[in-house]
Amino acid sequence: MDNEAVISTSSLPLDEAGALLQALDDPARLWPLLLDLMSRHLPCDACALLRHDGRSDGVKAGEGMLVPLATRGLSPDTLGRRFELDEHPRLQAIAEADGGPLRFPAGCELPDPYDGLIPDLSQRLHVHDCVGAPLSVDGRPWGVLTLDALNEGRFDGWDGAIAAWAQLTADLATAVERRAAVVGDGGTALRVLDEPAPGLDLEAVGGSPAMAALLAEVDTVAASDLVVLVLGETGVGKELVARRLHARSPRAAGPLVHVNCAALPDALVESELFGHVRGAFSGAVADRRGKFELADGGTLFLDEVGELPLAAQAKMLRALQNGEIQRVGSDRHITVDVRVIAATNRDLAAEVREGRFRADVYHRLSVYPLRVPPLRDRGTDILRLAGLFLERNRARLGLRNLRLSAAAERRMLAYPWPGNVRELEHAIGRGAIRARVARPPDGGVLTLTPADLGLADLGQEEGSVIPTAMPAQQPRIPEPADLPELPLRDAVEDLERRMIRAHLARHDGNWAQAARSLGLDRSNLFRLARRLGLRE
Known part of the structure; x- marks a missing residue:
């Protein structure tokens, strides 16, 4: 093919060269294989391949962030790290190097990003010999290759071999990028989405079979306009799934509007979702568009959708069915083009059976359910x-x-x-x-x-066998000396305050989740909190 890169595999045995060429269509397999072969042929204790992330496009080689694609000989957590170049002067120097690999002298005072990350029995050792090479694809910075050894002088006389492996790596990167450009799937380019926590994305930190299956399913359904219900426990990354669905969809150029349904006051839910007209209620001094209108042409993400009141669910059904909404206080129907993604940690089917969630809305939301593994x-x-x-x-x-x-x-x-x-x-x-x-x-x-x-509370000593699950703790009956010296009413209120604060802390200040864990209705918890002086 005219667009194919020339790959310098002539110095490799035929079986190794053939394995690399066969893996060109699967970068997730190619890069670990490359480092396996490299560590076999070069005298290094560790090696890593890092590439510039999506934010580095159009910036200088020594700017931006490097993301590991594969490592060998480094601790497992290295793959999840994100190396800002202005915080790691050695990596910055490698990225800016001209004329081939850069070797650091043994007495170099620049901190090594891998110090302490090379496992050796019970300890993590410091790097003593370090060499790195910048990698370019079609004249633009692509990433860096690093080789590290624990012994000083290990790389003496290996300059030519290291340069050859760096060239091979650049050739492979060029071939992968060009193939990706033909297929149009973006190849191995890391996509850093507009996240509240930069660098945290499903693909970069999820290599397990469970996450690989989820990613494949997400990318398949993203191309459709189906309503998706993202299910999973609290804290698993449901919002990241929603962001990836939007970013990989034909609506990626449109808005992604995020609504935390649990944070909407009951009296303002309809106004927030559908908007209102001037004079619709006290305080409505002007017309206001709701979240459905703001998401027109894009995606509406309804987080914690299980918290929506039944009245709001009834009005949302028409929006889900026909794309029609009606502002509060208005008789006019407005048509919107919105793809809805909802998320919940509740069992909505059980909520339907208990009468706390509308069955018709549940079926509209769960057209395509996606479960995020814990x-x-x-x-x-x-x-x-x-x-x-x-x-x-x-x-x-x-x-x-x-x-x-x-x-x-x-x-x-x-x-x-x-x-x-x-x-x-x-x-x-x-x-x-x-x-x-x-x-x-x-x-x-x-x-x-x-x-x-804070994980040493399992009752285990260092080096002992750790249970795979936490044993259920039996409630402890307080001794008389533990009881507060307060009148009974004051003691009960003190206990209620402490329990509410503890459950709010456990759920990151989310009142709806705290109410569920306390076995209370959310409105009852609000009233109790106001009586106890915890809310205004």
Whole structure:
């Protein structure tokens, strides 16, 4: 083909060259295979292939972010890390290098991004010999290749071989990109969507079979206009699924309007969704478009749709059926072109049986259900996600590196993560601060233990076998000495305040979820909170 790159595989055995060429159509298999062969032929203890993310298009080679595509010899969390070049001077120097690979002298004072990330039995060792090569595709920066060794002088005399492997990597990248351009699927280019948490996307941190199956299903249904109901526990990433559905759809150029249904006051739900006209109610001083109108030509994401009141559900049915809405206070019907994506952690079928959700609305919303697997079912994705959060906190605390101890990795893989990705992010954020306060970093590298992460409460000692599930805790009957010295009424109110605060903290301030976990109706919880002075 005219657009095919010339790939410099002549120095490789035929079987190895053939394996690489056969994997060109599957970059997820190609890049690990390439590093496997590279680590077999070159004297390195670790190697990594990183590429510029989508935000780096059109910027200089030393700017933007590098995202690992594959690693060998580095801790599993490395794949989840995101390396901002202005925070990692060695990677920046490699990206800006001219004339081939760049080798750093043994006494180089620039911090190495992989210090402490090369596992060696029970400890993580520091890098002593480092070389990297910038990679270009059709004259534009594409990524970098890095090789690291624990012993000084390991790469002496290997300059030519390293340059040849770097050229092979660039040739393969060029072939992959050109094939992708012909097919029109974007190839391996990482798409950083407009997310509240930059860098966190399903594809980059989800390599497990469960997530691979979900991604394939998401990308297939994205091309349609079907209404999608995204199901899953709290904190699994349902919003990320919705954003990917929009970004991969023909509506990607249109708006993506996000509505948190649980946060809508009952009295204003219809106005927020469908808009209102001037004078429709007290305070309606002007006409106002609702979320359905704002999403015209794009996608409307109804998060926590199970929290919608029944009255609002009845009015939404017409919008779902015919694309027609009616502003509050108006007799005129407005037609909108909107693709609806809804998300919930509730069992809506059970809600229908209990009469808390309309059956007709449920069937309209669940045209194509997508279930996001919980974190406990995603294997080593836990460590990839941990790498993303470790890198964020490293930058926040000004550390040379932030890593997990081997015991912490084992504990994280065994822990059930009832709060899923959100709980993982918070555990690492808290753990980093605790560890930073408790002890000084070792050469700028701080290691998190299970105790730092708050996962040492399983009743297990370091190195012991960790249960795969948390045992249910029996309620403890307080001893007389534990009881507050207050009148009974005051003691009950004090307990109610503490329970409400605890459940709100557990659910990140979400009153609807706190109400469910307390076994209360949301409006009853609001009234109780106002009586206790927790709400105005």
